[in-house]
Amino acid sequence: MKRMAFFAAFVFMLCLFLVSESLAQRGMMWRGSGGWGMGTPYSRMFNPATVETITGEVIAIDKLTPLSGMHYGIHMIVKTEKEPISVHLGPGWFIENQDIKIAAKDRIEVKGSRVTYNGKPAIIASEIKKGDDVLKLRDENGFPAWSGWRRP
The missing domain is CATH 1.20.5 (Single alpha-helices involved in coiled-coils or other helix-helix interfaces)
Structure with missing residues (x-):
């Protein structure tokens, strides 16, 4: 026993x-945020004064590590009437777990902050529209949707 x-x-x-x-x-x-949280050097690149809206066709989607030490993120190249431009979406773990899936040849509308990244124009997206679907990534001040709750 x-x-x-x-x-x-x-x-x-x-x-x-x-x-x-x-x-x-x-x-x-x-x-940790993997370098994607509010107040990080990458997040501070978002400038509400340079927010614009573009439309175009997605020609490529890939992984990107914006700054040394960050976890990878997702970006895409969007062909607009004026130029092809890199659009930075957010951390891979967040984007890959969304219901809205974006693929090459999709027509989309992107709202975001125009920045210079590695000497070339890019957009840090705050919102992606694909048909009737909307993927909200950041608020009007650039606060990331993946950062969770915060005080008003």
């Missing part, structure tokens, strides 16, 4: 250890 109680206690402690270890690892994966 003592052996059975010892075995049950051992299994219980092992399970407790494994669950706590699993939760600790999961918490580590989500720690």
Whole structure:
């Protein structure tokens, strides 16, 4: 009988250890913004004074690491009437988990801040419209949708 109680206690402690270890690892994966949070050097590039709206056709979608040390993000090249331009959407983990999927040859409307990135014009998107669907990425001040709750 003592052996059975010892075995049950051992299994219980092992399970407790494994669950706590699993939760600790999961918490580590989500720690920090990967350089995409508000107040980071990349986020400060968004300028509400340079917000504009463009329309065009998506000609490419790819991963991009905007600044050293950041986690990868998603960007696309949009061919407008005037020029092809790089449009930065946001962190890969956020964009890849949205219901709205954007692909090459889609016609879209992009609202965002025009910036200079690596010496070329680019847009940091705040909103993407594809047909009747709207993907909201940032508010009018550039606060990222993936950053969660904040005080008004």
